[in-house]
Amino acid sequence: MIRVVLADDETMIRAGIAAILSSDAGIEVVAQADDGRQAVDHVLSTxxxxxxLDIQMPVLDGLAAAEEIWRLRPQTGVVMLTTFGEDEYIERALAVGANGFLLKTGDPDELIAGIKAVADGAAFLSPKVAKRVIDQLPRKSVGARAKVTTLTPKExxxxxxxxSGLSNAxxxxxxxxxxxxxxxxxxxILGRxxxxxxxxxxxLAYEAGLVQSLD
Known part of the structure; x- marks a missing residue:
């Protein structure tokens, strides 16, 4: 069972997301919050x-909450959920350690797939978000290639x-x-x-030329 804490300051949207997640027998919403501070507290307690996490919330926004969760309980994967597709939100979400980024306008099946992917140890970006991220990355960065040379062949x-988006399994x-x-x-790999x-x-794998471009 995948246990989820859900945070969104809009009651109806939060209820809708909770209903979507609860429709899958393998997902349980164990706590809900209407601001980022409550979200962090629920993560630490449950x-x-x-x-x-919704990105725009009162008291503590989703990005700040994500950073606190990563610092205090890195075992909990963080999926950012927003109606916004602006590049600044994507960039900041990735910078604070989010494991996934989904748009509220996406398909409900995509939300469930994203939760399961992150729970299974994979990264998950909405296809629209992934395309925007990849389009902005430098092609075969010298710095990225240098970092990759510190890895063993198997790594x-x-x-x-x-x-390529594969899970550990x-x-x-x-x-x-x-x-x-x-x-x-x-x-x-993460440490190196x-x-x-x-x-x-x-x-970084894409920047180093290890992954093909998304079409």
């Missing part, structure tokens, strides 16, 4: 797998698959290794590259 192979199946070994490789999470690692 220790969920995922925190779904580089794993990083390329992380960049998918990577294990692709490379014919156990999932625990994949997790160990991912942990080592100096990035917070899989989203940032995936972006």
């Amino acid at each position: 220790r969920p797998d995922i925190a779904v 580089t192979e794993v990083l390329a698959l992380v960049g 998918d990577i294990a199946a692709t490379l014919f290794i156990v999932e625990g070994t994949v997790k160990a490789h991912v942990t080592a 590259l100096g990035v917070r999470n899989r989203v940032q690692a995936a972006i």
